Amino acid sequence: xxxxxxxxxxxxxxxDSCLVVGLDPFLDRLPLQILEAAGETDxxxxxxxxxxxxxxxxxxxxxxxxxAAVKPQVAFYEMFGPAGIAAYERTLGLAHDAGLLVIGDxxxxxxxxxxxxxxxxxLDPMPGVPAADAVTVNPYLGRDSIAPFLxxxxxxxxxxxxxxxxxxxxxxxxxxxxxxGRPLYEDVAALVDEWxxxxxxxxxxxxxxxxxxxxxxxxxxxLRSLMxxxxxxxxxxxxxxxxxxxxxxxFAHNGLGALVNSSRGILYAYGDPATSAWQDAVxxxxxxxxxxxxxxxxHAPA
Amino acid sequence: xxxxxxxxxxxxxxxDSCLVVGLDPFLDRLPLQILEAAGETDxxxxxxxxxxxxxxxxxxxxxxxxxAAVKPQVAFYEMFGPAGIAAYERTLGLAHDAGLLVIGDxxxxxxxxxxxxxxxxxLDPMPGVPAADAVTVNPYLGRDSIAPFLxxxxxxxxxxxxxxxxxxxxxxxxxxxxxxGRPLYEDVAALVDEWxxxxxxxxxxxxxxxxxxxxxxxxxxxLRSLMxxxxxxxxxxxxxxxxxxxxxxxFAHNGLGALVNSSRGILYAYGDPATSAWQDAVxxxxxxxxxxxxxxxxHAPA
Numbered sequence: 001x002x003x004x005x006x007x008x009x010x011x012x013x014x015x016d017s018c019l020v021v022g023l024d025p026f027l028d029r030l031p032l033q034i035l036e037a038a039g040e041t042d043x044x045x046x047x048x049x050x051x052x053x054x055x056x057x058x059x060x061x062x063x064x065x066x067x068a069a070v071k072p073q074v075a076f077y078e079m080f081g082p083a084g085i086a087a088y089e090r091t092l093g094l095a096h097d098a099g100l101l102v103i104g105d106x107x108x109x110x111x112x113x114x115x116x117x118x119x120x121x122x123l124d125p126m127p128g129v130p131a132a133d134a135v136t137v138n139p140y141l142g143r144d145s146i147a148p149f150l151x152x153x154x155x156x157x158x159x160x161x162x163x164x165x166x167x168x169x170x171x172x173x174x175x176x177x178x179x180x181g182r183p184l185y186e187d188v189a190a191l192v193d194e195w196x197x198x199x200x201x202x203x204x205x206x207x208x209x210x211x212x213x214x215x216x217x218x219x220x221x222x223l224r225s226l227m228x229x230x231x232x233x234x235x236x237x238x239x240x241x242x243x244x245x246x247x248x249x250x251f252a253h254n255g256l257g258a259l260v261n262s263s264r265g266i267l268y269a270y271g272d273p274a275t276s277a278w279q280d281a282v283x284x285x286x287x288x289x290x291x292x293x294x295x296x297x298x299h300a301p302a
Numbered sequence: 303x304x305x306x307x308x309x310x311x312x313x314x315x316x317x318d319s320c321l322v323v324g325l326d327p328f329l330d331r332l333p334l335q336i337l338e339a340a341g342e343t344d345x346x347x348x349x350x351x352x353x354x355x356x357x358x359x360x361x362x363x364x365x366x367x368x369x370a371a372v373k374p375q376v377a378f379y380e381m382f383g384p385a386g387i388a389a390y391e392r393t394l395g396l397a398h399d400a401g402l403l404v405i406g407d408x409x410x411x412x413x414x415x416x417x418x419x420x421x422x423x424x425l426d427p428m429p430g431v432p433a434a435d436a437v438t439v440n441p442y443l444g445r446d447s448i449a450p451f452l453x454x455x456x457x458x459x460x461x462x463x464x465x466x467x468x469x470x471x472x473x474x475x476x477x478x479x480x481x482x483g484r485p486l487y488e489d490v491a492a493l494v495d496e497w498x499x500x501x502x503x504x505x506x507x508x509x510x511x512x513x514x515x516x517x518x519x520x521x522x523x524x525l526r527s528l529m530x531x532x533x534x535x536x537x538x539x540x541x542x543x544x545x546x547x548x549x550x551x552x553f554a555h556n557g558l559g560a561l562v563n564s565s566r567g568i569l570y571a572y573g574d575p576a577t578s579a580w581q582d583a584v585x586x587x588x589x590x591x592x593x594x595x596x597x598x599x600x601h602a603p604a
Contacts, residue, residue, distance in 0.1 A: 024416070044428055075412060075419035081391060081431060082384035089383060107412050109440055110377060111470040111537075114326070114407075117377035126346055129383060138411055140442045140465060142472030163442060168413040170444030177481045177489055184486065187479055235413075 003201035004134055004159030008231060009256055011068040011101055017290045021063045022263025023072040023091060025052040029268045031278040049083035056091045059267060060098045062283040066290040069101035071261055092130035101133045109138030109145045116148040123152040134159030136211055139188050146195055153199060159207040161233045162192045167213025189226040196230060205229055221249040235261045244292035251300030260293050305503035306436055306461030310533060311558055313370040313403055319592045320599060323365045324565025325374040325393060327354040331570045333580040351385035358393045361569060362400045364585040368592040371403035373563055394432035403435045411440030411447045418450040425454040436461030438513055441490050448497055455501060461509040463535045464494045469515025491528040498532060507531050523551040537563045546594035553602030562595050
């Protein structure tokens with residue numbers, strides 16, 4: 001199998017889309033027809049998990065023509081215990097069946113032996129268990145906590161996106177603390193560039209990517225120069241306030257190197273949970289954002 | 303129910319023990335009699351989960367007289383998918399039945415709505431679902447990522463331990479980056495002190511604690527001064543190389559304020575998996591470390 005970075009490049013080129021759809025299921029916003037069809041057992045967590053899985057199946061079908069990947073946020077599955085995790089795993093399978101790459105948004109970060117357990121859980125599980133193509137990780141514990149993921153990524157042609165600069169308001173508290181003349185997140189960016197060197201594929205990109213918020217376009221430019229071979233995973237477009245045009249500086253060249261995630265803006269585009277045409281609304285929202293992002297990519301630096 | 307910080311103070315006083323036993327089950331180190339009794343179904347993950355649960359039941363029985371709390375590391379359960387998470391939940395129940403507090407070592411950290419989902423999953427689940435008394439969290443995303451846990455802690459009298467300075471070798475890469483004249487982790491310590499102010503209990507300690515590695519005793523002293531009302535959760539004694547006497551500066555007063563975790567040094571104290579007397583070995587290792595820690599607490603600053 002080609003390296004993750006190369007599979008991603010192929011997917012983005014073939015679909016002419018850098019869109020990633022976040023699968024963050026909020027139970028109280030799901031279409032009523034999905035909720036009504038669930039709720040059949042005495043176990044509320046199992047009912048919730050079934051509703052989520054059915055919703056995801058519909059979303060995946062609707063967005064597959066327009067997105068390069070989906071990004072399930074594992075917290076929304078973990079909330080429903082074992083049944084939720086089973087729904088998460090089945091979602092990975094559904095996405096793969098639809099030809100979509102999957103970025104598991106897990107943001108794990110722990111010391112060596114524990115990080116190995118997380119890497120096995122999510123990138124290198126037992127045979128027959130669905131695995132994500134890539135996961136997100138937290139850098140606060142340094143290289144020890146990333147190395148097991150890099151190893152699993154090498155072994156399974158998977159990818160790792162390291163949190164660099166997140167898009168939430170309080171990201172500044174730690175990430176912008178200034179050390180030797182630059183904010184902390186630029187130090188993290190330099191580490192990400194270094195960690196990714198052994199995993200650069202034929203596309204010229206590394207399978208070690210970076211999570212970079214879209215809320216500070218000037219920072220994107222600086223980060224692109226610090227991480228020239230890195231796929232950027234950019235949340236924060238849509239519900240978090242970023243606009244598609246702001247991401248132009250994130251692209252590396254040829255319209256590659258940036259992935260833009262939208263979750264709620266696409267998932268709940270139907271607004272009224274009572275509508276039966278919810279899949280059309282989801283598909284239209286994905287198509288619209290894909291088109292805006294094509295425009296942004298066209299304005300990327302040459 | 304009293305605040306987590308106060309329940310912890312009571313447990314530590316009543317048992318005269320600041321020992322926390324980490325429940326990090328490595329399948330290939332479990333006693334053979336446990337492994338032989340599992341492995342009954344066609345699903346290797348379910349078999350593993352059953353073995354882990356039975357091992358934990360034996361460990362909990364063995365260490366309950368000597369430990370204030372147990373700390374299951376969720377990665378080792380997550381590795382076995384839905385069945386593993388079910389074993390994690392049942393482990394919480396077993397520990398509570400044995401009168402032990404439970405610190406779920408989850409190290410989650412994500413933006414607001416996602417952090418809320420994690421907080422619900424682990425501290426404030428649906429009725430009837432076992433919950434940890436406290437969890438560990440990662441501060442890299444700042445206050446937004448901690449606030450939902452603080453809220454759940456307030457609502458459910460639970461606790462939150464924020465990673466401040468971890469004990470792994472590469473912790474220095476980010477945590478010791480120097481900003482305005484002090485390492486990053488001291489900035490985090492100041493935030494933890496601030497985040498914990500609204501959750502100070504009658505014991506004088508806050509339900510917002512800090513994870514602080516035992517490998518730098520001089521740093522412990524400095525951190526204690528920055529976080530005077532904070533419970534310290536100290537990993538790294540035993541397999542990670544710290545010695546019980548090094549933790550003395552972590553105690554606040556009256557021998558309170560520090561919890562010391564040991565995982566592998568206690569769990570696998572029997573050495574040979576073929577032994578049938580494994581529970582005795584586990585109990586003895588817990589008792590020995592408890593005694594060493596009593597000695598350390600007696601040498602704490604007055």
